[in-house]
Structures are given as C-alpha cells and as structure tokens.
Amino acid sequence: KETVSRNFIENIIDKDIEEGRCKKVVTRFPPEPNGYLHIGHAKSIILNSGLAKEYGGQFNLRFDDTNPTKEKSEFVDSILEDVKWICGDLDMEHVFYASDYFDMMYECAVKLIKKGKAYVCDLSADEIREYRGTLKEPGKNSPYRDRTVEENLDLFERMKNGEFEDGSKVLRAKIDMSSPNINMRDPVIYRVARMSHHRTGDKWCIYPMYDFAHPIEDTVEGVTHSICTLEFEDHRPLYDWVVNEIDMENKPRQIEFAKLYLTNVVTGKRYIKKLVEDGIVDGWDDPRLVSIAALKRRGFTPESIRMFIELSGISKAQSSSDYAMLEYCIREDLKMKRPRMMAVLDPVKLVITNYPENEIEYLDVSNNQENPEMGSRKVPFGRVLYIDREDFKIEPPRKYFRLYPGNEVRLMNAYFVTCTDYVTDEDGNVTEVHCTYDPETKSGSGFNARKVKGTIHWVCAETAEKCEIRLYENIVDEEKGVYNEDGSINVNPNSLTVLDDCYVEPALAEAEALDSFQFVRHGYFCVDSKDSTKEHMVFNRIVSLKSSYKQ
Numbered sequence: 001k002e003t004v005s006r007n008f009i010e011n012i013i014d015k016d017i018e019e020g021r022c023k024k025v026v027t028r029f030p031p032e033p034n035g036y037l038h039i040g041h042a043k044s045i046i047l048n049s050g051l052a053k054e055y056g057g058q059f060n061l062r063f064d065d066t067n068p069t070k071e072k073s074e075f076v077d078s079i080l081e082d083v084k085w086i087c088g089d090l091d092m093e094h095v096f097y098a099s100d101y102f103d104m105m106y107e108c109a110v111k112l113i114k115k116g117k118a119y120v121c122d123l124s125a126d127e128i129r130e131y132r133g134t135l136k137e138p139g140k141n142s143p144y145r146d147r148t149v150e151e152n153l154d155l156f157e158r159m160k161n162g163e164f165e166d167g168s169k170v171l172r173a174k175i176d177m178s179s180p181n182i183n184m185r186d187p188v189i190y191r192v193a194r195m196s197h198h199r200t201g202d203k204w205c206i207y208p209m210y211d212f213a214h215p216i217e218d219t220v221e222g223v224t225h226s227i228c229t230l231e232f233e234d235h236r237p238l239y240d241w242v243v244n245e246i247d248m249e250n251k252p253r254q255i256e257f258a259k260l261y262l263t264n265v266v267t268g269k270r271y272i273k274k275l276v277e278d279g280i281v282d283g284w285d286d287p288r289l290v291s292i293a294a295l296k297r298r299g300f301t302p303e304s305i306r307m308f309i310e311l312s313g314i315s316k317a318q319s320s321s322d323y324a325m326l327e328y329c330i331r332e333d334l335k336m337k338r339p340r341m342m343a344v345l346d347p348v349k350l351v352i353t354n355y356p357e358n359e360i361e362y363l364d365v366s367n368n369q370e371n372p373e374m375g376s377r378k379v380p381f382g383r384v385l386y387i388d389r390e391d392f393k394i395e396p397p398r399k400y401f402r403l404y405p406g407n408e409v410r411l412m413n414a415y416f417v418t419c420t421d422y423v424t425d426e427d428g429n430v431t432e433v434h435c436t437y438d439p440e441t442k443s444g445s446g447f448n449a450r451k452v453k454g455t456i457h458w459v460c461a462e463t464a465e466k467c468e469i470r471l472y473e474n475i476v477d478e479e480k481g482v483y484n485e486d487g488s489i490n491v492n493p494n495s496l497t498v499l500d501d502c503y504v505e506p507a508l509a510e511a512e513a514l515d516s517f518q519f520v521r522h523g524y525f526c527v528d529s530k531d532s533t534k535e536h537m538v539f540n541r542i543v544s545l546k547s548s549y550k551q
C-alpha cells in the first residue's frame with residue numbers, strides 16, 4: 001500500500017482485512033430517489049467507489065426506495081446518469097433497488113416476531129412519541145408490548161393484507177424503553193401506508209422504516225463497510241442490533257464521516273426547489289447551482305470534482321469547503337487540456353486602415369502555449385476586427401498599456417498596431433477605432449526591433465461567429481450570507497449576466513454541447529447543453545482566469 005497518510009476509514013478497513021473480518025471490500029452509495037444529486041452526494045460516490053477500487057472490491061449503487069411518498073422514476077434516471085458521469089462508468093450488474101428486498105424484509109420482520117423481538121403496537125404516532133420519554137427520562141412500555149408471538153404474527157400478516165387503516169398499527173422492535181439511546185426505545189420498523197410505489201405499484205400497503213431496511217439491504221448485498229454521514233452515528237447501535245437479530249452470514253459495519261458543506265452555497269433540496277419554483281433559476285440544472293447536473297452543464301469535469309473532493313478530505317469533523325477551491329480544481333484540470341481561443345464579449349470595431357480591403361490571411365496560432373502537443377490552428381485575420389471595448393480608451397488612466405490614440409500594442413498572434421483615430425456616435429460612445437499595422441511585426445517572424453507593453457485579443461469581423469455568452473456569479477449575496485432572517489435565500493441580483501452580441505473565432509462554430517475552451521483573458525467557457533443551437537450558440541463561463549483560492 002502507498003505510504004501517503006491514510007484516512008480514518010482506510011485505517012478501519014486495513015484492520016478488518018488484517019484481522020480476517022473482511023476478505024472482499026464491498027461498499028455502496030444508497031441515494032433515495034427523491035431528488036437530484038448534488039456535490040455532497042458526489043463526495044459519497046467518490047469515497048465509496050474509490051475505496052472499492054483501492055481494495056479491489058465492489059461498489060454498488062443502491063436506490064433506497066423504501067418511502068414512496070416523494071420517490072419517482074425521473075429521479076432514478078437522473079441519479080443513474082449522474083453516478084455514471086462522476087465514476088466514468090457504471091457496472092449495471094451492481095445497481096440494486098431496496099424495493100426488490102421487500103419480501104425478504106417482511107420475512108426478517110416475521111423472524112423477529114417469532115424470536116419475541118418485535119410486536120404490533122396500536123398506539124398512535126403521538127402516543128408513541130409521548131411514551132418514548134426524553135434524554136433525561138426513560139420511556140414507558142407500550143400496553144401492547146406483551147402481545148404473544150401468535151397474536152403478533154396474526155396481526156402483522158393482517159397489516160400486510162390491508163385489514164387496518166393507515167397509521168392504526170405499527171410493528172416495533174422490542175429492545176429497551178429505558179435505553180439512554182432514544183433510537184433503541186422500541187423503534188417502529190414497519191408502518192401501514194397505502195402508497196403506490198414507483199416500482200412495486202400497489203403490491204404493498206406496509207413499508208419498512210429506514211433504520212430497519214438499511215441494515216438488511218447492506219447485509220443481503222454483502223456490503224462490508226456501510227459508510228454514511230454523521231447524523232447516523234447514534235443510529236449505529238440499532239443498525240448493529242438489526243444485523244445481529246436477522247442473523248445472516250454477512251455482518252456489515254457502519255462507519256460515519258462528516259458531510260461536505262460549501263461556504264455560501266445552497267445545497268438544501270428545499271431551497272433549490274424554491275429557487276426553481278420562483279423562477280429564479282432555470283431548473284435543477286441551472287449552471288449557478290451545485291447539483292451534479294448543474295455542475296456538468298456549467299462545464300465542470302468529473303476529474304475536477306474528484307480533485308476537489310480529495311482536497312477537501314475525509315474526516316469526522318464538520319467543516320465547510322470553499323467554492324473557490326472547486327474553481328481552482330477546474331482551472332487546474334482544463335489548463336493543459338483545452339485550446340486557448342479568442343472571443344470578444346463586448347465588441348467594438350477595429351479598422352486597420354493600411355490593410356488591404358477584401359483580403360483575409362490565415363495566421364498559424366498555437367492551440368495551447370503551455371502544451372505544444374495540442375498543435376496549432378489557422379485563425380483568419382483581416383482589415384476589420386472586433387476587440388473588447390475595455391481594450392480601448394480615449395483618455396487612458398495611469399498604467400493603461402492597451403489601445404489609446406497614438407499608442408502601439410500587439411494584436412495577439414498577429415501584428416503590432418498603432419491607434420490613429422476613433423469614431424463616436426452622438427452620445428459619445430466609441431463605434432470604431434482606427435489604426436495602422438506594421439507588416440514587419442508579424443507574430444513568429446522574429447521581429448524584435450522594438451517592444452510594446454500591451455497585448456490584446458481580437459476576432460476577424462468578417463468570419464467571426466456571433467454568439468451569446470453567459471457570465472455567472474454566486475446565486476447568493478455573499479456579503480449578507482445565504483439566508484435572510486425570515487429563512488428565505490438572499491439572492492444576488494447579478495448572479496446571471498447575458499451578453500448577446502459576442503464574437504468568437506469561426507472554429508468554435510463546430511463546438512458541440514459541453515465542449516469547453518479557454519477564451520484568452522476571459523476564462524474557461526463551455527457550450528450550454530440546453531440552449532445552444534447551431535444557429536444561436538450559447539457559451540457558459542465556467543470560471544474566470546483569476547483565482548481567489550490560496551493553496
């Protein structure tokens with residue numbers, strides 16, 4: 001094994017293997033199909049699948065679909081797609097559904113009843129809560145606790161057969177009403193609920209509770225290490241109780257770790273749903289959100305998300321990671337892999353008055369100066385170009401080295417140009433900048449007779465592809481924090497800027513959905529997968545080039 005420091009979960013697994021408790025490591029990711037996955041789930045997916053890979057074991061994706069109220073097939077499909085994307089691939093032989101075990105769970109419950117370890121209880125939900133007691137006070141036994149095994153078997157079967165109203169009877173584990181751990185005070189393990197299940201339809205009118213179902217799911221799948229988040233720590237004694245009482249060969253072990261939180265980022269389902277319903281964002285995959293679908297649409301890569309999860313570490317201590325770290329990871333991932341191209345976001349015409357009319361020349365431009373293996377491309381150049389408005393000033397501020405009357409700059413990958421004149425409209429807005437070029441100064445010609453301080457990018461007006469570019473900021477107003485006093489989200493009014501008169505190199509007309517590029521000086525961008533068409537291309541800014549993240 002590697003000598004790098006191992007996380008606490010690896011230490012536990014190492015010991016289980018060393019001491020012979022485990023031969024083949026089996027992990028699982030168990031989402032409830034009641035919503036879209038987000039960056040927090042990515043942590044669980046990467047952790048569990050990573051451990052299986054590291055130990056030459058197996059990773060299961062299991063839909064924890066035991067509570068039909070909010071579960072839908074739509075979510076199953078999106079989860080399958082997201083897990084496949086994060087992991088690179090997904091072995092469909094290791095995709096399971098908890099609902100496939102309903103018969104077996106029923107058998108386990110019958111087994112408990114026969115052992116005198118479970119009973120049917122007629123108390124209402126409120127009464128059960130009342131009898132349960134508090135942290136300071138032990139609970140009281142239910143008056144139904146001493147029903148005979150025969151009576152319990154009969155009642156439980158009739159619960160299953162639909163003889164009782166929803167909520168009128170439950171099956172409870174018979175453990176200890178005075179346990180200091182409230183989860184052990186005869187927890188409910190089955191309830192009557194007439195709900196249609198997205199896979200089993202109306203076959204069942206009783207459904208198992210999470211704390212009973214989950215250890216059974218893990219046990220039957222041969223899961224060895226059942227990794228979950230910290231809020232389940234004090235459910236572990238119940239998990240172990242179920243594992244022991246059902247008495248099957250496999251004895252999975254639950255391990256808890258701290259959830260991933262992002263500073264100033266909304267991950268809660270409830271809040272995202274509200275943003276979607278209020279029309280503030282364009283669905284669950286709006287590029288400003290951190291659902292996996294949104295991160296993908298924004299242009300993040302699985303590699304960048306994996307790097308982020310690794311940097312954020314695995315521990316039992318609650319902490320919050322910075323979105324700037326995620327941005328750092330995508331810059332690192334794309335830096336050497338993506339072509340660097342020119343795009344003008346806020347165009348103004350640059351006319352080279354001494355360049356021949358109706359002539360286009362094709363300049364050889366390196367695709368990525370830091371990675372020569374990426375080769376080069378031909379970029380058209382002509383008499384009329386677009387440059388970004390901020391690269392020209394009538395009256396330059398101090399230390400401004402870009403274009404202004406009389407100044408000479410380099411047009412990136414092309415020639416030196418000197419500004420000779422400009423044209424404004426009646427409001428004083430610059431509509432054209434005029435300049436002359438010096439043919440001697442062509443990029444790559446070795447010209448070094450004089451130097452210029454500024455280099456600006458451009459695109460050739462005649463051949464450019466017009467497009468829309470979307471810039472994003474945090475959906476949350478960071479100055480004020482995520483939530484207002486009334487619990488609503490502090491929405492940043494500038495979270496989306498749409499620029500609809502942008503120009504990019506013609507080569508970009510061939511780009512497909514989700515293809516990504518560096519636009520020099522502007523950042524990394526990708527083709528929007530929802531709104532971009534051949535006729536009207538739309539690019540999302542993934543991240544700017546400047547980093548606020550300190551490693």
Ligand code: ATP
Pocket residue numbers: 029030031032033035039040041043044227228229258259260261267268269
């Ligand atoms: P949410 O309410 O945010 O959707 P959840 O816990 O209800 O989260 P599940 O579908 O039950 O979502 O979760 C599937 C798995 O993902 C669980 O093992 C859970 O512990 C894990 N998980 C959920 N959120 C995070 C997070 N922020 N960081 C790490 N793991 C997480």
Ligand code: MG
Pocket residue numbers: 031032034035
């Ligand atoms: Mg969930």
Ligand code: MG
Pocket residue numbers: 032
């Ligand atoms: Mg949950």
